[in-house]
Amino acid sequence: MPAPSSRGSRLDTLVREIRDALRIPAEGRSEQPGRQVSDVLAAHLRHDDLLTDEQLAADQAAYRQHVLHIEPDGTFSVVALVWLPGQHTPIHDHVCWCVIGIYRGAEEEIRYQLVDEDGSPHLVPADVTANHTGTVTYLSPPGDIHEVRSATDGLTVSLHVYGADVGRLGTSIRRCYDLPVRPPHAALGAVQRPARP
Ligand SMILES: [Fe+2]
Numbered sequence: 001m002p003a004p005s006s007r008g009s010r011l012d013t014l015v016r017e018i019r020d021a022l023r024i025p026a027e028g029r030s031e032q033p034g035r036q037v038s039d040v041l042a043a044h045l046r047h048d049d050l051l052t053d054e055q056l057a058a059d060q061a062a063y064r065q066h067v068l069h070i071e072p073d074g075t076f077s078v079v080a081l082v083w084l085p086g087q088h089t090p091i092h093d094h095v096c097w098c099v100i101g102i103y104r105g106a107e108e109e110i111r112y113q114l115v116d117e118d119g120s121p122h123l124v125p126a127d128v129t130a131n132h133t134g135t136v137t138y139l140s141p142p143g144d145i146h147e148v149r150s151a152t153d154g155l156t157v158s159l160h161v162y163g164a165d166v167g168r169l170g171t172s173i174r175r176c177y178d179l180p181v182r183p184p185h186a187a188l189g190a191v192q193r194p195a196r197p
Contacts, residue, residue, distance in 0.1 A: 010050045011078075014040070015069045018076060018161060032140050034076075034097035034163045041101040041161060042136045050103065055080055056157055063087040063150075067166060074165035079172075083107070083156040088149030090176040091123060096164035097140040098172060105156030106132045112145045114177070122180040131158075145177060 017040045024036060044050050055066045059082075069078040083105070091112060108130050112123040123145065130151055131137055139146070150156045162172045 010044060010047055011068060014044050014050070015071075015078060017043075018078070019071065022076060032097065032138070034099060034140070034161070035138055037076075037099045037161050038136045038138055041099055041159060042134070045101045045103050045134050045136070045159070050159075051080060051157070056082060056104075056155070058082045058084050058155060060084065063089065065171075068159075070165055070167040074168065075163065077162045077164060077166035077172075079160045079162065079166055081158050081160060083150035083158075085150050085153050089147055091145060091147045091179075091181075092173045092176045093145045094139065094141055094162075094172045095169065095174045096162050096172060097138070098144075098163070099136060099138050099161040100131070101136045101159045102131050102133050103157040103159050104133060105150065105152040105154055106130060107156055107158055108149050108151040109137070110147045110149075112147070112177070112181070113143075114145060114179075115182075122182045123177060124182055124184050126184070141174065 018037050021036045021040050022034070051068075055068065057066075058064055063081055063083045066080040066082065067077065068080055071077065080103070108128065110125055111127040111129075113126045115122055115124050129137070148158075160172070164172060166172055
């Protein structure tokens, strides 16, 4: 159930540019699938006319997903996630590559490693990143287990481009991980935090 944008809108332009970027062959580079979408998305994040008020609407109960576009052949989808303060995802991974751009506010992303060396599977935090308005991140399975949470006192909105048909799947989430979280092993060191200037 794609929600098509109005003809000629900035969102239409973004979708067209994503489509074109995905058609460009990698020409022998070892570029990860969908990675070329990052620059396309970044160019639109600081424009206030990208989303309508309806597409920015939040939900008091949980972070909200607005499906903005589903490519007819199912090769990619564009989704907005809207967060109120304190809202967060479960710990999860994905069925496909994803490019994430912050449109409003800020998100904190915690990446995890799944450890099952002693028959008691658990998660270990591996990295914490604060992503602010205008920044773009990329993830690609496997090894993409993470949790995302709002990191501001106001509205946070992120744009997600998925390499899959989210309309058919309902979500890009492959699996949620309801496992114990243990501190990093000494060999891994402490959780890394973004460098401070
Ligand atoms: Fe995710």
